[in-house]
Amino acid sequence: MKQLISLEINGEVHELAVAPQDSLLRVLREDLGLIGTKKGCDSGGCGSCTVNVEGKAVYSCMTYAMSVQDRPIVTIEGVGENGKLDPLQQAFIDAGAVQCGYCTCGTIMAARELLATVSSPDEEQIRHAIAGNLCRCTGYQKIVDAIKLAAANSA
Amino acid sequence: MTNRSVLGNSVPRPDALDKVTGGKQFPVNVVLPGMLHAKLLRSPYPHARIVSIDAGAAEKLPGVKAVLLPQDVPQRKYCPVYFVPTLAPSMVQDMLIMSDTVRYAGQPVAAVAATSAGIAEQALELIEVEYEELPAVFDPDAAMADGAPVIHAGTEKNVAVNPVISFGDVEAAFEKAEHIFEGTYQTQRVHTCYMEPRVCVVDSDVAGNLTVHSSMQHLFGLREKLAFALDMPEGKVKVIKPAYIGGGFGGKLDIGYIEPVAALLSLKTGRPVRIEQTRYEDFISTTRNPIKVYLKTGISKEGRFVARYAESTLDCGAHATHGAEVINVHGMFGILLTYPCPDQHWEGKTVYTNNIIGGGYRGYGSPQGAFAVESQIDEICEELGFDPVEFRLNNSYQQGDPHPFNPAAKLDSYRFQDCLQQAAERIDWSSRKPAGSDQGVRKRGIGLGCQPLWVSGCVGFPDIYEHSGAIVKLNRDGTADLSTATVDLGSGQITTLCMIAAEELGLAADQVRMTYADTDTVPFDAPSHASRVTYSAGNAVKAAAGEAKQRLLEVAGGLLEAGPDDLEVRAGMVCVKGSPDVKIRVADVVERAEAPFVVMTEEGPQPTNLAEKGTIIGLSSMAPPANPSPATVEFVEVEVDTETGQVDVLRVVFAHDLGKLIHPAGAEGQVEGGFQQGMGYALMENLVFDADSGACLSSDFLDYKMPTAVEMPVKIESIFIESDEPTGPFGAKSLSEPCVTVPAPAIANAIYNATGVRVRELPITPEKILTGLGRL
Numbered sequence: 054m055k056q057l058i059s060l061e062i063n064g065e066v067h068e069l070a071v072a073p074q075d076s077l078l079r080v081l082r083e084d085l086g087l088i089g090t091k092k093g094c095d096s097g098g099c100g101s102c103t104v105n106v107e108g109k110a111v112y113s114c115m116t117y118a119m120s121v122q123d124r125p126i127v128t129i130e131g132v133g134e135n136g137k138l139d140p141l142q143q144a145f146i147d148a149g150a151v152q153c154g155y156c157t158c159g160t161i162m163a164a165r166e167l168l169a170t171v172s173s174p175d176e177e178q179i180r181h182a183i184a185g186n187l188c189r190c191t192g193y194q195k196i197v198d199a200i201k202l203a204a205a206n207s208a
Numbered sequence: 209m210t211n212r213s214v215l216g217n218s219v220p221r222p223d224a225l226d227k228v229t230g231g232k233q234f235p236v237n238v239v240l241p242g243m244l245h246a247k248l249l250r251s252p253y254p255h256a257r258i259v260s261i262d263a264g265a266a267e268k269l270p271g272v273k274a275v276l277l278p279q280d281v282p283q284r285k286y287c288p289v290y291f292v293p294t295l296a297p298s299m300v301q302d303m304l305i306m307s308d309t310v311r312y313a314g315q316p317v318a319a320v321a322a323t324s325a326g327i328a329e330q331a332l333e334l335i336e337v338e339y340e341e342l343p344a345v346f347d348p349d350a351a352m353a354d355g356a357p358v359i360h361a362g363t364e365k366n367v368a369v370n371p372v373i374s375f376g377d378v379e380a381a382f383e384k385a386e387h388i389f390e391g392t393y394q395t396q397r398v399h400t401c402y403m404e405p406r407v408c409v410v411d412s413d414v415a416g417n418l419t420v421h422s423s424m425q426h427l428f429g430l431r432e433k434l435a436f437a438l439d440m441p442e443g444k445v446k447v448i449k450p451a452y453i454g455g456g457f458g459g460k461l462d463i464g465y466i467e468p469v470a471a472l473l474s475l476k477t478g479r480p481v482r483i484e485q486t487r488y489e490d491f492i493s494t495t496r497n498p499i500k501v502y503l504k505t506g507i508s509k510e511g512r513f514v515a516r517y518a519e520s521t522l523d524c525g526a527h528a529t530h531g532a533e534v535i536n537v538h539g540m541f542g543i544l545l546t547y548p549c550p551d552q553h554w555e556g557k558t559v560y561t562n563n564i565i566g567g568g569y570r571g572y573g574s575p576q577g578a579f580a581v582e583s584q585i586d587e588i589c590e591e592l593g594f595d596p597v598e599f600r601l602n603n604s605y606q607q608g609d610p611h612p613f614n615p616a617a618k619l620d621s622y623r624f625q626d627c628l629q630q631a632a633e634r635i636d637w638s639s640r641k642p643a644g645s646d647q648g649v650r651k652r653g654i655g656l657g658c659q660p661l662w663v664s665g666c667v668g669f670p671d672i673y674e675h676s677g678a679i680v681k682l683n684r685d686g687t688a689d690l691s692t693a694t695v696d697l698g699s700g701q702i703t704t705l706c707m708i709a710a711e712e713l714g715l716a717a718d719q720v721r722m723t724y725a726d727t728d729t730v731p732f733d734a735p736s737h738a739s740r741v742t743y744s745a746g747n748a749v750k751a752a753a754g755e756a757k758q759r760l761l762e763v764a765g766g767l768l769e770a771g772p773d774d775l776e777v778r779a780g781m782v783c784v785k786g787s788p789d790v791k792i793r794v795a796d797v798v799e800r801a802e803a804p805f806v807v808m809t810e811e812g813p814q815p816t817n818l819a820e821k822g823t824i825i826g827l828s829s830m831a832p833p834a835n836p837s838p839a840t841v842e843f844v845e846v847e848v849d850t851e852t853g854q855v856d857v858l859r860v861v862f863a864h865d866l867g868k869l870i871h872p873a874g875a876e877g878q879v880e881g882g883f884q885q886g887m888g889y890a891l892m893e894n895l896v897f898d899a900d901s902g903a904c905l906s907s908d909f910l911d912y913k914m915p916t917a918v919e920m921p922v923k924i925e926s927i928f929i930e931s932d933e934p935t936g937p938f939g940a941k942s943l944s945e946p947c948v949t950v951p952a953p954a955i956a957n958a959i960y961n962a963t964g965v966r967v968r969e970l971p972i973t974p975e976k977i978l979t980g981l982g983r984l
């Protein structure tokens with residue numbers, strides 16, 4: 054039943070056996086120990102599990118692991134270079150956008166797609182980009198501030 | 209009050225770095241060697257007796273290690289609520305881990321532990337349960353009617369608790385009242401929607417001792433409830449404190465089914481057992497109880513409250529759990545104590561139905577009360593021509609009044625009137641137009657909602673734990689370790705407590721680290737709930753830090769040849785008061801205290817002083833001195849599309865009377881997140897159930913709508929009215945809950961102001977608005 058596939062995650066290629074129904078989320082968390090990607094609902098409703106596939110923000114709980122072979126995947130563990138935080142990560146700290154933090158990594162991954170395509174997004178673009186990432190702690194205001202700050206700091 | 213160098217600054221949260229890089233320390237990440245995964249089989253019927261269960265086929269499935277059935281669990285009835293003693297007379301002990309009767313659709317009837325969650329799930333399908341269906345009732349009024357199904361033997365009319373509170377002579381007061389208003393206000397069932405699921409890992413050793421990891425709001429409550437339900441001594445249960453959890457909001461304030469089930473499966477197998485709830489299971493595990501409030505109010509000619517009569521009917525579902533306490537908090541802080549009124553009578557009923565059980569949720573009964581009280585004030589003002597701000601100013605408590613809940617105390621730091629005036633000015637209240645007068649399809653309106661009196665913990669409530677403890681230990685590098693049982697739910701408990709310790713010790717905020725704790729090693733703390741941590745745990749942390757500081761000054765005094773009373777600590781230095789140049793580094797003092805008696809120096813071995821030896825440490829365990837009341841006011845501006853019934857919240861202004869502010873950005877974050885929850889409650893959130901089967905129909909985030917970044921207003925403005933609470937740690941009292949309580953009435957009142965439509969039933973959906981406008 055299981056099939057050997059290869060996944061490119063954070064620049065590293067992993068060979069692993071997965072079942073057809075295995076979600077990328079399950080494989081990341083349970084097979085690869087990449088626990089920064091969170092499960093909030095497992096049904097495409099919360100965004101805690103967001104990762105980047107070929108630069109696009111996707112829900113890893115709704116993505117079959119088999120469907121993303123040979124498509125570069127980035128998780129929160131692959132964000133930031135040379136041991137330095139990504140501007141988004143730093144901005145989330147500086148803007149006070151982190152409370153319980155359970156939504157944080159997913160939201161950062163969603164915002165990454167936005168900042169890769171729009172260098173200085175406006176309020177509405179930011180809010181739409183993270184509309185699929187539920188947060189129950191912050192009311193989103195400081196998350197939006199953080200994304201603006203990251204955009205300004207990356208300019 | 210002393211000067212503050214740390215408090216009042218938005219220092220970086222100590223847990224933020226970990227959380228932006230992956231958040232390794234959530235309980236959901238706990239993995240132990242040899243760990244099994246368990247799943248619960250849940251009843252499809254809302255009310256049934258189990259005739260038989262056959263788990264033979266499940267047991268034979270490869271990978272299945274243990275099965276748990278009702279006959280395997282101790283039949284010891286308990287109350288799952290963390291913050292009360294298990295046998296508290298004020299609560300109801302009506303739960304079993306599993307029983308032969310199910311009382312709501314989704315109640316667990318069996319469990320399987322297997323080598324993977326997938327195998328456990330497969331095994332559940334092999335369990336054969338024969339049920340005898342019993343008649344079910346879902347409406348609390350129907351449940352109280354003659355001939356209704358009996359949900360718990362021994363209760364009358366399915367009423368679990370029935371508190372009645374009276375002041376003065378309400379009948380006489382109504383006779384004298386100039387005007388009388390009455391109305392019925394209904395709230396719905398909503399979920400806290402913590403993002404991290406409820407999850408636990410329980411391990412056991414050969415002697416039957418348990419070690420528990422769980423995403424929950426109270427270490428010691430979990431230990432007590434778990435030991436009781438399993439009928440074992442508390443000393444055999446150790447609960448490990450999670451570094452933080454992924455949200456709680458009251459939704460993790462009681463023991464679930466998962467912890468005792470995992471414990472029993474671990475005892476059976478000798479292996480660690482993990483249970484993670486699915487989002488569906490979370491949605492049916494806890495809820496804010498719906499309450500129907502009938503409210504009748506007598507008003508004098510001058511516009512003062514003179515009489516109030518209220519009846520509140522709370523639907524607690526299949527078990528009383530929090531419903532036995534929510535009703536009291538609702539009656540007191542949601543209705544009776546909101547504004548002074550000499551003659552009042554209130555009766556609450558917590559009613560069993562075959563709906564899901566309730567839970568804690570920020571506000572704990574006050575949102576349901578405030579929706580009634582604050583909506584009705586708006587109706588009164590509209591009818592009698594009073595200005596709603598003036599009306600409340602004329603009807604409020606005053607600073608210095610005796611505290612209406614704990615009359616031995618005074619409302620020393622009470623600033624409700626300032627909140628009202630400053631927030632009214634900010635929103636430009638005087639520009640508010642008459643109700644429904646805005647022209648055009650999209651109509652704007654402004655509304656107001658208040659929580660005039662709230663708590664900083666639970667001192668004064670019967671049966672509720674309210675003490676805290678802390679250990680503060682100084683390190684040779686001049687830093688301090690703080691350990692407490694306080695769980696950080698996300699709202700910044702770690703940050704706040706570290707800042708308070710740092711302030712007391714004279715260290716920088718980042719020199720204090722919150723460290724490991726479990727129920728074996730730290731003093732008791734009541735849960736992270738009831739807006740209590742800053743005030744109650746803060747006082748305990750300050751005391752422990754103060755004790756450590758005292759010892760630090762004694763040792764430093766020997767080195768500086770000064771008495772401890774002549775010394776102070778500032779910025780990591782101990783110095784002589786008035787002679788700041790005579791000083792020594794905290795690190796050097798600790799080094800000296802920890803050093804051997806004889807130390808090597810350039811001049812060779814030198815004796816030091818035995819009296820200065822020993823780790824510099826402070827310990828506290830204490831009840832807080834009082835329960836000071838914060839106050840909250842909120843104005844919102846909405847725009848209602850009268851063709852679609854859609855409501856946009858355009859502007860939000862909060863004012864909080866919170867004592868001294870500790871962390872401005874953290875406080876704003878609390879309020880902004882609180883508004884999201886309150887706005888969801890007002891406009892969209894609703895757990896919906898099938899009318900016949902009782903099955904939850906809104907058990908994922910596609911069906912259960914909460915505000916996203918797009919629906920939320922762009923800016924939520926917070927005004928913090930500071931005052932010096934004399935009993936608080938460095939003047940602080942509390943903040944957390946009223947910001948969730950006030951949005952629903954504020955929004956309802958704003959919708960009325962925009963459209964002239966009064967909706968007395970939450971959530972205020974477009975359909976209800978269109979119906980009110982006569983368009984449906």
Ligand code: FES
Nearest residue numbers: 093095099100114
């Ligand atoms: S876990 Fe994937 S969207 Fe919620």
Ligand code: FES
Nearest residue numbers: 153154188189190
């Ligand atoms: S910070 Fe808690 S869910 Fe977003």
